[in-house]
Amino acid sequence: MTNGAHIQTIGVSHTYKGGGTRALGQIDLEICPGEALALIGRSGCGKSTLLHILSGLSLPTEGKVLVDGTRITEPSPSRIMMFQAPSLYPWMSVEQNVGLGLRFNGKMNEAGRRIPEVLELVELGDYAKRNVQDLSGGQQQRVALARSLALKPEVLLLDEPLSALDAFTRHALQRDIRRICKDLGITLVLVTHDINEAVMMADRALVMKADPGDIEAEIRIPISGDRLPSMAAFGDARRELVAAYEAAAGMAMAEAQSFIPQDSLNTPTPIDRLAAN
């Protein structure tokens, strides 16, 4: 059992180099050990930037991030990030990919026990010797998850790693990642566009707005155990989150239609055209 880390950001803001856009305003937030937090918002609201800063892969222009009271200045194997693409190394087998962190940190003596353990955890125990190119997208993300867990991280940071997967695979992984993090006590921070995903995985969601990126609302999602979209509590949390999302975006979901040219809405579909003839 790992003990998840406590994360605190104090006045974190970020401006891209060369006098570019101010991606983050001034973020003050606190994440409890073992909590699952979702950062949700429209593209460009700075949620990925904030996640990179929490991982140590980027440094804030101003402010600081404290993990268990210590200021972070660089990435650490105790805070592992998963990206949209699994980013596996195609010349390596599943077990070599999973053991990479152990190899980098001089812990190969643990590999014999740890690799099968985490592969079982992500239900890929029989795939250790396979080349990662032979796996499906969902299986590759499971390998990336196993690679992240092999180092017993205190924090798992997810940068939309499930967005390219089909609905079934995504649902299964959302549930499994939440379960694993809860079982192991890992602090989970995920970035997503998907409101359902936030409700499926998080204990709390922070809705962000853009220009500059800032936290607009905080929604608690107190559903115990596995979550299903058919649950009443799921629906309630989803509605609350949609309302906050729409308020942050300054428009209703239905208004998204205004991005579609009216002409294209009025164009008859091929079936309509056939029927007309």
Place this chain on the structure above:
Amino acid sequence: MSQASPITTREAGFAPAYSPGSSKAFLSENMKSRIGGGLESLGYTLAGMVLLLAVWWLGGRMVAASDDLYAFADFAPVPTLIRLTDMIRTGEAFQITVPSLFRIASGLFWAIAIGVPVGILVGAIAGFRKLTNVPFQFLRMISPLSWMPIAVMAFATWEGAIVFLISVAAIWPVLFSTASGLRRIEPSWFKVARNLGARPWHMLFVIILPAISQDILSGIRLALGVAWIILVPAEYLGVTSGLGYAINDARDTLEYDRLAATVVIIGVIGFSLDSLLQLAIAKLSWLRSS
């Protein structure tokens, strides 16, 4: 783990069930198609060789029939192949080949030893790439043989001068292939490695070199082709061994069958080395074809 949910485990992304019969039929079809393709390819190869021999034989007949050229009739296939058999039997073919192979190996060694690290720097550091772009492109366009007088003056031995000329010819394909391979590496591979705690030497030996191994090998294959072309004229320099020297010597002694047999040896070895490298590239390739 928590309680079960309606979505069963392992449901995501696993291979669909298949019937063994249909799989066997597919394999058999696949094998037939591969064997058919292989036979077709072999047929074309043999036809090409026969065509080459026919052109050579025809040329030999024309030379033999010409009043001006009949002295060169030994270039024809029959005298050449008789002399080649003789050179193989007596060990002469081996004797003239070994020094050339040694020079090629030495030249390629230096081209790789310098080309790969410099290529990595060019690919990795934008400032270094901008700094070296024009000088490297300028140097690359200079014919390696034009360095010959400088090489002769700069090196104490003929051997050193030849290896230098081969290296100068071979370095550019290795360097540019390495640099272009590095620039095509998936940026997230570095990010993930950094996050997992990779040190600089891990980045180099565990991520960069395996990732660009295909590009390096392709560069070496191109370099070998160039080096093999440069070898013969380079061996016209002072040395008294090697394939280039053997050609020069055969011309001076008017042994045209020996000259033609040496040309055949050069072609066969060059082709074999290229095929070996092609095999190595295929063997070491981590990229799935489909």
